[in-house]
Amino acid sequence: MTRHKLKEVAMRLFGEKGYEGTALSEIAKEVGVKTPAIYAFYENKEDLFMTVFREAMESYNTFIQELSEEQKELSAKESLYRLLSRQYEFYQQSREASLLVLRYVIFPPIFLKETIEEAFLDSDKLLTNAIEQLIVQGMEDGIIRDQSVQLLVDAFLNLMDGLSMQYFYYTSKEVYERKLNHAFEMYWNAARS
Amino acid sequence: MTRHKLKEVAMRLFGEKGYEGTALSEIAKEVGVKTPAIYAFYENKEDLFMTVFREAMESYNTFIQELSEEQKELSAKESLYRLLSRQYEFYQQSREASLLVLRYVIFPPIFLKETIEEAFLDSDKLLTNAIEQLIVQGMEDGIIRDQSVQLLVDAFLNLMDGLSMQYFYYTSKEVYERKLNHAFEMYWNAARS
Amino acid sequence: MTRHKLKEVAMRLFGEKGYEGTALSEIAKEVGVKTPAIYAFYENKEDLFMTVFREAMESYNTFIQELSEEQKELSAKESLYRLLSRQYEFYQQSREASLLVLRYVIFPPIFLKETIEEAFLDSDKLLTNAIEQLIVQGMEDGIIRDQSVQLLVDAFLNLMDGLSMQYFYYTSKEVYERKLNHAFEMYWNAARS
Amino acid sequence: MTRHKLKEVAMRLFGEKGYEGTALSEIAKEVGVKTPAIYAFYENKEDLFMTVFREAMESYNTFIQELSEEQKELSAKESLYRLLSRQYEFYQQSREASLLVLRYVIFPPIFLKETIEEAFLDSDKLLTNAIEQLIVQGMEDGIIRDQSVQLLVDAFLNLMDGLSMQYFYYTSKEVYERKLNHAFEMYWNAARS
DNA sequence: TATGAATGAGGATTCATTCAT
DNA sequence: AATGAATGAATCCTCATTCAT
Numbered sequence: 001m002t003r004h005k006l007k008e009v010a011m012r013l014f015g016e017k018g019y020e021g022t023a024l025s026e027i028a029k030e031v032g033v034k035t036p037a038i039y040a041f042y043e044n045k046e047d048l049f050m051t052v053f054r055e056a057m058e059s060y061n062t063f064i065q066e067l068s069e070e071q072k073e074l075s076a077k078e079s080l081y082r083l084l085s086r087q088y089e090f091y092q093q094s095r096e097a098s099l100l101v102l103r104y105v106i107f108p109p110i111f112l113k114e115t116i117e118e119a120f121l122d123s124d125k126l127l128t129n130a131i132e133q134l135i136v137q138g139m140e141d142g143i144i145r146d147q148s149v150q151l152l153v154d155a156f157l158n159l160m161d162g163l164s165m166q167y168f169y170y171t172s173k174e175v176y177e178r179k180l181n182h183a184f185e186m187y188w189n190a191a192r193s
Numbered sequence: 194m195t196r197h198k199l200k201e202v203a204m205r206l207f208g209e210k211g212y213e214g215t216a217l218s219e220i221a222k223e224v225g226v227k228t229p230a231i232y233a234f235y236e237n238k239e240d241l242f243m244t245v246f247r248e249a250m251e252s253y254n255t256f257i258q259e260l261s262e263e264q265k266e267l268s269a270k271e272s273l274y275r276l277l278s279r280q281y282e283f284y285q286q287s288r289e290a291s292l293l294v295l296r297y298v299i300f301p302p303i304f305l306k307e308t309i310e311e312a313f314l315d316s317d318k319l320l321t322n323a324i325e326q327l328i329v330q331g332m333e334d335g336i337i338r339d340q341s342v343q344l345l346v347d348a349f350l351n352l353m354d355g356l357s358m359q360y361f362y363y364t365s366k367e368v369y370e371r372k373l374n375h376a377f378e379m380y381w382n383a384a385r386s
Numbered sequence: 387m388t389r390h391k392l393k394e395v396a397m398r399l400f401g402e403k404g405y406e407g408t409a410l411s412e413i414a415k416e417v418g419v420k421t422p423a424i425y426a427f428y429e430n431k432e433d434l435f436m437t438v439f440r441e442a443m444e445s446y447n448t449f450i451q452e453l454s455e456e457q458k459e460l461s462a463k464e465s466l467y468r469l470l471s472r473q474y475e476f477y478q479q480s481r482e483a484s485l486l487v488l489r490y491v492i493f494p495p496i497f498l499k500e501t502i503e504e505a506f507l508d509s510d511k512l513l514t515n516a517i518e519q520l521i522v523q524g525m526e527d528g529i530i531r532d533q534s535v536q537l538l539v540d541a542f543l544n545l546m547d548g549l550s551m552q553y554f555y556y557t558s559k560e561v562y563e564r565k566l567n568h569a570f571e572m573y574w575n576a577a578r579s
Numbered sequence: 580m581t582r583h584k585l586k587e588v589a590m591r592l593f594g595e596k597g598y599e600g601t602a603l604s605e606i607a608k609e610v611g612v613k614t615p616a617i618y619a620f621y622e623n624k625e626d627l628f629m630t631v632f633r634e635a636m637e638s639y640n641t642f643i644q645e646l647s648e649e650q651k652e653l654s655a656k657e658s659l660y661r662l663l664s665r666q667y668e669f670y671q672q673s674r675e676a677s678l679l680v681l682r683y684v685i686f687p688p689i690f691l692k693e694t695i696e697e698a699f700l701d702s703d704k705l706l707t708n709a710i711e712q713l714i715v716q717g718m719e720d721g722i723i724r725d726q727s728v729q730l731l732v733d734a735f736l737n738l739m740d741g742l743s744m745q746y747f748y749y750t751s752k753e754v755y756e757r758k759l760n761h762a763f764e765m766y767w768n769a770a771r772s
Numbered sequence: 773t774a775t776g777a778a779t780g781a782g783g784a785t786t787c788a789t790t791c792a793t
Numbered sequence: 794a795a796t797g798a799a800t801g802a803a804t805c806c807t808c809a810t811t812c813a814t
Binding site: 603624 | 805807
């Protein structure tokens, strides 16, 4: 129980205020225990952070994994769009986890740099492959115009990255959804046959 | 001299390791003075940070300002592409400043949230207007296909945001440049007449 | 069972690393139980320490007692030598106990100072008496030269103390045995008729 | 000033209560500063301890050095006796230093074991050589009876070790001096021609 | 302008101890 | 007899900050 609450609170605070910006006492206080209680469950601050971060990363990876394994009954257009909306859903449903992952993927502290790059590259490859498959399929189906696959993949990844950033610094739902749709519409205009 | 060196080092360290992650003693050490010397120039840590952050933000704003004021002798396509390459140049030439701005625009500490949002929205508007003008001009010139201006603007801003993120987490120059060109190529394919 | 193992481990650790240098958790870990289990057998750390220390002291006292009660069938020379070799044996067989006693006899913490001095003085007297008897006997037998008994006693105690220290800071068995024999040889040369 | 007082107090407390038994706050309090002030002069507790310990060891080594270099105008007997009385003087004048050295030579914590053994063996050799020279000289002069040099050296070192221990656990000056004289008298009786 | 000395506040961590189970 | 969870107290240590010089 406490162990779980600790993770939850830690994930949120580490995501919002960063590792150094978050005191163990704050986490403990929110959970309703005294600081030393944390040490009954985690070796030290770094351990708590890593546990929480790994979990967040894992949940992100699982999400990507699922994305890449979805049944391909949809058209390429629908599938690609679905990628964006699923990413959006994930950010909404796992706000804390995604904030944490985003923060530490862009700004890793030295002691995390390696771990993070490793974990992230895996995920990145998985996503890249999934997108590539969708695009190739789309071309085979004649829905996507015959052109460089890497061009289409790079542009789509760029689109997703842009939306990631925007999700976290634009607060308005409407604005974000408009941005998402516009970005995709433009993309699709260039991609489709 | 010292004042200037302090700002330089502070900007780099605050950008790389964040506000809480950077000790004044570290900054002082790199500059070659003792910590209390900092107080001869800045009121306190927050003051040093704000000075440095404001300067970084300003230099980003100036860059955007210049972008938006460029003589429009180029075609819309060239102008838009120039936006991307100038952004790239800025990131390269002012790596420290842009890292700092990026970090605190995405993850502002509570005490900065307001200041930053304000400063950033100005800049965002300026950029949006500049892009809009280019696009309208391009449409008038018949180079850009007649379509929703906001669509084109949103997509372009998204593209720039995506590239911002990618600049800081992909280390390879070649990869980044390919991503930039691919993203733009796709954009342009959808935009052009 | 556990009670016994706790004492054993505690004696060793308290002897090696001192009272403050030894955490209850360490003791528990070596025994294979969790820390609170200790409280099923001992009131607190001090109680465990005192139990263990008292036992060590007792075992030392018993040893001294036995020494002093040995049947005096041997000659004075043999008896005195036997004192040294029995002390040596005791150090070897009860390494932990003797280390603990030595440590806290030389460096008693404030809360133990009195208890220890008391316990030790008893033992010291016993030993002194035993030595004195042997010497007096030796003189009566004409084996020991007629001279001040206190001189002979003091010197012999000094010899034993020196060997105690040396036992614990010289690791080599050979060296120690040589030292022991040499010290005794010299002593005897001065003592004998 | 403070730096010096810190060393002084630290030496006494570390000697009396041991490393773990001494809190930095205690040291600071006695000196009349707050705990963090210590960090202006020493890196951390271990650094303070090592500085103080090294100094104590050095002062002991210097004393041994001086002992071994004394002009040999005295007879062997006087020289040997002088060794003991000089050791006594040293213990009296540098009570804190010698207590510290004694404590950590007999009971080194793991992190000091090597350093101490090294430092101590040097000193031990120096002393051994000095004693050996005195004895050889004494034999050449015909004052000391012709016999095994190692026997005489070992016994003398044993004598010194015994006196070291006794100095710290017998509080009375008179008793100690009697012990010293008796131990030496016996030694000399066996050594002299 | 710069520093050495010092400090208050706070942070991570350890540890003996308690208590319900 | 033993443990998991929790805590109060204390420890070492860092850091921003002050102040006299």
